[in-house]
Amino acid sequence: xxxxxxxxxxxxxxxxxxxxxxxxxxxxxxxxxxxxxxxxxxxxxxxxxxxxxxxxxxxxxxxxxxxxxxxxxxxxxxxxxxxxxxxxxxxxxxxxxxxxxxxxxxxxxxxxxxxxxxxxxxxxxx
Numbered sequence: 001x002x003x004x005x006x007x008x009x010x011x012x013x014x015x016x017x018x019x020x021x022x023x024x025x026x027x028x029x030x031x032x033x034x035x036x037x038x039x040x041x042x043x044x045x046x047x048x049x050x051x052x053x054x055x056x057x058x059x060x061x062x063x064x065x066x067x068x069x070x071x072x073x074x075x076x077x078x079x080x081x082x083x084x085x086x087x088x089x090x091x092x093x094x095x096x097x098x099x100x101x102x103x104x105x106x107x108x109x110x111x112x113x114x115x116x117x118x119x120x121x122x123x124x125x126x
Contacts, residue, residue, distance in 0.1 A: 004078040019083045050076040
């Protein structure tokens with residue numbers, strides 16, 4: 001039913017809650033979020049990175065100038081179509097202030113955790 005998602009290793013299609021797509025460091029990053037019961041050991045999300053293809057196109061018909069254009073991978077486009085069938089267009093709704101604050105707080109936790117981990121490694125070296 002969803003061949004692209006299945007080829008990406010996604011098996012819990014009925015548990016998909018939402019997804020996001022962003023451009024980061026030259027890659028498209030697709031993150032899929034799942035509905036999970038409290039205490040579940042299964043991951044709440046999976047992240048996939050896709051490279052972009054670059055092609056040269058004629059920029060100005062009369063000047064014979066060319067420019068390079070990046071396009072998203074066909075796999076990410078097909079995955080998005082399948083995900084939209086599953087969850088609808090809810091990923092396109094505008095982010096609210098509360099959503100952005102929640103995302104920022106989560107990012108702070110992740111960064112602080114990583115900093116602590118690196119500090120512990122440094123301390124163990126002395």
